[in-house]
Ligand SMILES: Nc1ncnc2c1ncn2[C@@H]1O[C@H](COP(=O)(O)OP(=O)(O)O)[C@@H](O)[C@H]1O
């Protein structure tokens with residue numbers, strides 16, 4: 008579960024410790040170098056100042072005086088003549104003679120460092136030549152015990168070690184906190200998605216701000232919302248389907264039983280068989296509609312576009328539907344400019360208009376009028392189907408394109424509606440890359456407006 012934080016933590020830790028070690032090492036060595044250099048140049052300067060005094064008075068008194076002065080300091084001095092013979096020193100040590108006996112070929116006026124190996128040797132040392140009238144008459148050797156340098160460096164090391172330990176500890180704590188804080192929202196999101204896969208869509212994720220993690224949390228929220236909606240919709244849809252199928256089947260079963268068991272007179276038998284036939288037809292229409300919708304959902308619905316002469320097409324449909332309108336004592340008016348062509352699937356287009364005109368007829372009273380108007384605007388066709396029927400209440404209006412939605416369930420069933428008609432119309436219009444909208448006022452009428460692309464004259 009916490010693997011990511013451990014991984015991140017280790018990576019951070021290694022990188023930061025690596026960087027810290029490098030910086031510490033660099034700092035340490037440059038500090039030590041500059042410290043030792045300082046010591047050496049101080050020693051050299053001290054030797055040079057003794058030399059200056061000796062150049063003014065190169066006599067035993069001055070030599071002794073300088074030797075005495077140095078015996079009080081923590082540096083030491085050895086003064087020799089030009090043949091490296093001792094003529095004065097602040098302290099006796101066998102180590103001194105080792106350096107002095109070495110032949111010093113040339114030593115410049117400003118002096119020379121003759122030992123700087125403070126790590127291994129007991130002393131660091133410098134030499135300054137004493138010159139009188141252009142001739143070297145002697146040498147001032149300066150020595151400093153390296154023990155003092157070493158203890159200085161040891162102190163420095165101790166400080167470094169302490170600082171190192173503190174920074175490693177702090178780094179560790181900060182990284183643990185940081186990597187936990189970083190991975191916490193990720194872990195929460197992972198848990199949320201696994202809850203979602205178990206069907207619990209009530210995810211609540213903390214707001215992490217407007218960074219990538221925040222975006223991810225937002226996407227998961229949306230996904231949960233959508234899944235929740237889809238699951239509910241699917242369940243409702245299945246419930247509706249089973250309900251819709253059950254009703255006609257109950258009729259069919261009931262009347263078949265009656266016809267089968269009772270010895271009914273011929274005309275009554277005919278009546279019941281008529282009902283059975285009606286319900287069977289209703290069932291097969293319903294199943295065909297469901298099948299169409301399933302094809303839309305799977306994106307396997309095929310539209311076969313052809314060039315259609317629109318006025319001719321509408322004329323045929325008017326002829327088909329007019330008898331039904333006349334039977335209901337209703338008026339159907341179709342207006343379409345001639346020589347209008349459209350690229351569309353004629354069978355599907357007919358399905359659209361049959362559904363809309365069927366609704367206009369079903370949900371209008373006797374004596375009303377239905378208008379189908381076509382206008383060409385640019386390359387678009389604007390088609391309106393208007394009736395003066397009972398209209399649709401405002402609260403129902405947003406839902407009428409939903410599957411199985413009917414304003415008045417019981418009465419619509421009596422009219423033969425399943426509530427799938429407009430859902431199919433919408434899908435068909437969209438499959439033609441078109442748009443459909445509805446406008447309605449209760450007891451005044453309804454207008455469906457369709458815009459289709461690709462009209463020519
Ligand atoms: N022209 C209309 N006038 C009034 N109500 C309508 C009209 N067209 C559709 N409706 C309402 O919208 C609902 C859905 O329509 P539809 O999907 O075609 O289903 P149905 O199978 O009931 O006709 C209908 O039940 C009806 O209540």
Ligand SMILES: [Mg+2]
Nearest residue numbers: 366424428429
């Ligand atoms: Mg309908």
